[in-house]
Amino acid sequence: MGKRTAIVAGNWKMNGALGASRDLVVELAAGVGTGGGAEMLLCPPFVYLDAASRWLESTPIALGAQNLASEVDPGAYTGEVSGTMLRDVGCVYVVVGHSERRTLYGESDEQVVAKFRAAQTVGLVPILCVGETLAEREGGRTETVVSRQVNAVLETLGASVLAAAVVAYEPVWAIGTGRTATPDQAQEVHALIRALIAAQDATIAGGLRILYGGSVKAGNAEELFARDDIDGGLVGGASLDVSEFLTIFHAASGQEPAP
Secondary structure, eight states: OTTOOEEEEEEOOSOOOHHHHHHHHHHHHHHSTTOTTEEEEEEOOGGGHHHHHHHTTTSSOEEEESOOOSOOSOOSOTTOOOHHHHHHTTOOEEEESOHHHHHHSOOOHHHHHHHHHHHHHTTOEEEEEEOOOHHHHHTTOHHHHHHHHHHHHHHHHOGGGGGGOEEEEOOGGGSSSSOOOOHHHHHHHHHHHHHHHHTTOHHHHHHOEEEEOSSOOHHHHHHHHTSTTOOEEEESGGGGSHHHHHHHHHHHHTOOOOO
């Protein structure tokens, strides 16, 4: 992974309760150590962000949100949460374009770009998610789909915006299914993403952290993270299990888990 600092991000999705979430944060903070060669990031549901921000004080763990409004200015957008609000409660990162937002809620490339722009406008670091469905992979369209999703940002905002962003490759067919892209399959797409960006700006491409998200587990994390262009993971279900998530984190940081 060169000099890029790995990120292991826990996307809790719509899971958790207040007490259980606090217990999870406390146990992760106790096991994360000084962080070392990787950064841990937690993305709880909106309603727990403020509490999680307090729980994470004096820890090396960063806070992120799972989504944000595409609008920057306040207004009559019932049910939406702005980037400014997220920053106010301590968020540093925000996920944009997660496959579940794209597939379940119909978010288009254009909406994802608008959310990416909104995040950066208020000083949040967007984690841009891209990836193909099973039908798209089986149809040989992985490169086409991933390129389209990355190029939506590049063509609208330019490569320079990726200097303050993270990309996550999440093969939709491997999310929550127990199936995982092989390290070779993942590396191939990560290299494609980096090459697309390098065609516009090699320096930014070289520094960009590209995470893998698709059923990352303790058993496959080390092999995935050993690949040249895989700079950590966007972890779903396994991030709700303290032992599993810490093992994944330590695989990225190069540290041994605390006894």
